[in-house]
Amino acid sequence: MNTKTDLKTQMAIPSVGSIIRRVALPFLLFSTVFFGLLLLSYYLLLPRLTQVEVAGKQHNTAQLQSYVTDLQAEVNKLEDARSDFVTPLRDGLYGAIKKDKFSTKGFNDLQEQIIDTAEKVIEEKEEAIHFASFEYFPTKQIFHLSGDVSNVGPRSMTLLAQFVDLLKGMEEVESVDLPRFTREHSEEKGYYSPFDFTLHIQ
Incomplete structure (x- = not known):
């Protein structure tokens, strides 16, 4: 009697293979539907949300x-x-425009500005700063001038230094090759200070 009961019990327990066969189709259907929904959401829903x-x-x-x-x-x-x-750089557009502007400035314009600057130094003596020569080299952007400061007694070197400082302050002048400041004396001029220097135009 017990033997028959044990046999019935063994026959009632499903095998692993039968379980897999039973769930395989539903699992496959679920996976297919789920994968399809993921694809639809990726191509249709996700782009709209993002x-x-x-x-x-x-x-x-x-x-x-x-x-x-x-x-x-x-x-x-x-x-x-x-x-x-x-930015005021020489290789920038601003520098190129500025350089072009002053390269077109004529000799007479620069000469006039230098003479006007000299007149600012002169006080009671109208003929204190004398110019011997002006030379302008536009391609090299340099302006050379020479002359002397006289008719002011021992103050010739002081006035020459003031003149150079004013030239440095000109907008068109980048730098000045400083002259050698000396005070000399002659019977004709008395005390005087010669100058011979170059302005670098920017």
Whole structure:
């Protein structure tokens, strides 16, 4: 009697293979449907949720990365252009325009400005600063002048130094090759200070 009961019990327990066969089809159907839903959400739903409007246009994630790269390149280009305008560099656009402006300045204009500068130094003596020569070399951007300071007694070196300082302050002048300041004496001029130096025009 017990033997028959044990046999019935053994026959009632399903095998692993039968369990797999029973769940295989439902699992396959579920996986297929789930995978299909994932694909639909990736191609249809996700792009709608991740799109961002920039400058009136919709962009997804990939387009945003490309847009940011292009935008950064454009910003860098504009910053370089701005630097050329506002930075006084010789190789920049500002420096090129400024150089072109003063390279077209004529000899007479520069000579007149130098004479006007000399008149600012002269006080009671109208003929204190005498010019012997003016030379202008536009391609090299240099202006050479020579002469002397006289008719002011021992103060000739002082007035010459003041004249050089005013020349340095001119907008068109970048630098001055300083002359050797000396005070000499002659029967004709009395005390005088000769000068012979070069202005570098910017």
